[in-house]
Amino acid sequence: MGSADGSGPLTPTNSVLQTTTGTTLSATNVVGVDPGVVTPFTATVLIETSRTFPTFRQAVIVVQPVSLNQMGDYHLASSASPASNRGAGARTFGGITVTAPTVDIDGNARSTTQPDIGADEIP
Numbered sequence: 001m002g003s004a005d006g007s008g009p010l011t012p013t014n015s016v017l018q019t020t021t022g023t024t025l026s027a028t029n030v031v032g033v034d035p036g037v038v039t040p041f042t043a044t045v046l047i048e049t050s051r052t053f054p055t056f057r058q059a060v061i062v063v064q065p066v067s068l069n070q071m072g073d074y075h076l077a078s079s080a081s082p083a084s085n086r087g088a089g090a091r092t093f094g095g096i097t098v099t100a101p102t103v104d105i106d107g108n109a110r111s112t113t114q115p116d117i118g119a120d121e122i123p
């Protein structure tokens with residue numbers, strides 16, 4: 001998600017958000033709920049005090065590569081997900097209409113009017 005002109009708040013719609021900080025509110029969003037994916041993968045960054053410089057201008061971040069079998073599965077777990085049927089089939093920006101993809105990440109057909117939010121469509 002980004003801002004095309006690099007200024008102002010983001011204006012997400014038809015999204016499952018964990019916070020609305022820095023966004024323009026939309027009634028089409030679902031906020032602060034578990035999106036209900038199969039296997040979430042928690043990724044956090046912890047900067048130890050011993051790795052920071054006294055001037056606080058730089059920090060050293062040490063990462064550990066994660067093997068592929070430890071990654072999450074972001075398919076929707078069930079139709080009970082708050083992402084189910086909450087997507088948009090099309091949106092118009094500046095007079096240009098963009099339609100949602102007709103198939104999901106697995107090649108499954110998506111609803112053209114009320115797709116699921118995200119890359120996965122529950123059959």
Ligand SMILES: [Ca+2]
Pocket residue numbers: 104105106107108120121122123
């Ligand atoms: Ca799918």
